[in-house]
Amino acid sequence: MARNKRAKVRTTVSSSADSSHQNMGSVRKSVIFLCVVALIYAAYLVISGQWGEFIESLRTLNNTWVVLAMGAYVVYFFFGVLAYVLAVIDDPKSPVGIRDLMSVEATGIFFSNLTPNGTGGAPAQIFRLSRTGLSMGGAGALQYTRFIVYEAGEGIFAALMLIFRGGYFVETYGNVFLIGAALFGFKIVEVIALLAICLAPRLVMRLGNAVLRLVKRFAPNKDLSKYRSFLDTQVLEFSRGFSHAARDWRRMLATLVVTLIQLGWQFSLPWFVLKAFGIEADFLTCLACGSMIELLTSAVPLPGGTGGAEGGFAFLFAPMFGSEVAAGFVVWRMVQYFLPVLASALVMGLRSDSGVSINTRWRRVRTRFQSFWTSIKRKKRISPNGARINPHRLRHKKRSRR
Missing domain, CATH: 1.10.287 (Helix Hairpins)
Structure with a gap:
């Protein structure tokens, strides 16, 4: 029995390591892809005749507000680490330290931003947590719970913004607002699906296997073993981790509040960028538009939501930026995406060596x-x-x- 358990742990660690190596390969491809996108964007500015206007807009930039925007992202990072701290603070035997959690949060930022749909974030974070001495089951439970709370936080934040700024969206964007409502609906369905996996894993496994059998009937040559493995192991681990964490509902609620505050700092970045260009804007409206952009980028299956981020920012913030929207997007993307990726690559190497638990x-x-x-x-x-x-x-x- 013990031998089987050890073999299972070795297999899980090995699969996580393989997943990490695959993510690094995906990261390299994503970096090349993003460089190509940047060249295409620069070419578009030159061909469309907006290059001179773009450079002139950057010259009038107030660098103080750009630095404040960077500081806002640092606060976003701090609350992300705090959410992990709340998950382990009651466990006196937890081997995870503050520096470890900083590394875990940075790992999530790095791999989520450089893999399609952010699929590389959670596996890389689980692998990083396992390197602290935490068991694979414990690492998966911690990360899965954090992932669910974060996804739920995005849905709740978007719902609050639609309540307080729904009228603005309808008046400013007309029927196109229905796209934002559809994105919000997609996020709600995603959260419901995650809760279904947590609360009824056996039912989800039966439905998933039924779908796989149907796929196999129409595509007999397709290898579906990895999907079956996911259903057999990951769904149950996901459910167990959430069930264990949900017993302490007060801590779950505190983590959700921290997550909402964290998202607020991220979605406020366009407001700082507007101030950098000397443009006055309503703070709550910027939060609402930032929330919608996040839903849009998460729905685009490209690294960093490329395509969705550009289109969403240009459409939602054009009424505020006016002719400076191109320069505004570059500054926002630098603060919200490129600089965090570079900074997180440096923070990922942090390790907690004191041996003293957070508790x-x-x-x-x-x-x-x-x-x-x-x-x-x-x-x-x-x-x-x-x-x-x-x-x-x-x-x-x-x-x-x-």
């Missing part, structure tokens, strides 16, 4: 704060001449004065 660190901080607070209370109870003040006598004196 232990948190208890130390809490103990020190309690000691500090107790000392302050004691000082308040001591009179200027050094005598200790009895709070009961103080109450008696107040009553006698009355």
Whole structure:
């Protein structure tokens, strides 16, 4: 039995390592692809006669607001790490440290941005978590739960923006707003599907196998073994990890709140870019448009949502940027995409070597704060001449004065 378990763990680790190597190959192709896209975009500006206007717009740029936009992305990164911290802070035996979680968040940013549909993010993060000493089951449970909460957060954020800014979308974009509503509907279906996997894994496995048998009937030469393997192992691990985390609903709710705040900082980046060009804009409207762009880019099966990001930004922010929309997109894409990819490549190498768990660190901080607070209370109870003040006598004196 133990031998089988060890063999299963070795197989899972090996498959995760293979997945990581495949992701690196996909990353190299994606970098080449994005360079080609950048050249095409530059060629379009030259051919369309917008190059001079583009350069002139960049000359008037207020660099202070660009730096603030970079700072906003750093805050986004901080809340991403905090979401992971909340997941492990109650476990005194967890081997994961703060630097490890910074590396995990950076790994997600790097591989999600450089693989089609962000498919390389979660496997790379699970593999990175397993390198901390966490079991593959524990790493998968932690990452799957974080993934579900993040996806749910995107759907909830989009719903809130549609409630508060739905009228603006209809007035400004007319019937095209239906595309945004359809994207929101797609996100809701995605979250429901993830919850179905978590709450009814056996049913999902039966339906999935039925679909695979149907596919095999029409394509007998197609190899479906990896899909069967996913259904047999990943769905159950996904469900177990979520069920374990969902027992502590308060922590799940706190993680969701942190995720919503994190997304708010990401979606606020266009507002900073508008300020950099000296353009005043409504902050909530920028959040709503940023949320819609995120839904659009996640629906495009290309690295970084290429095509969806350009088209979505040009369409949604053209009324605000006007003729400077091309320059605005370049600055936004630099802050929101290219610089984070470069920075995350540097942060991915961080390791926690202290061996002290986050739970232990948190208890130390809490103990020190309690000691500090107790000392302050004691000082308040001591009179200027050094005598200790009895709070009961103080109450008696107040009553006698009355």
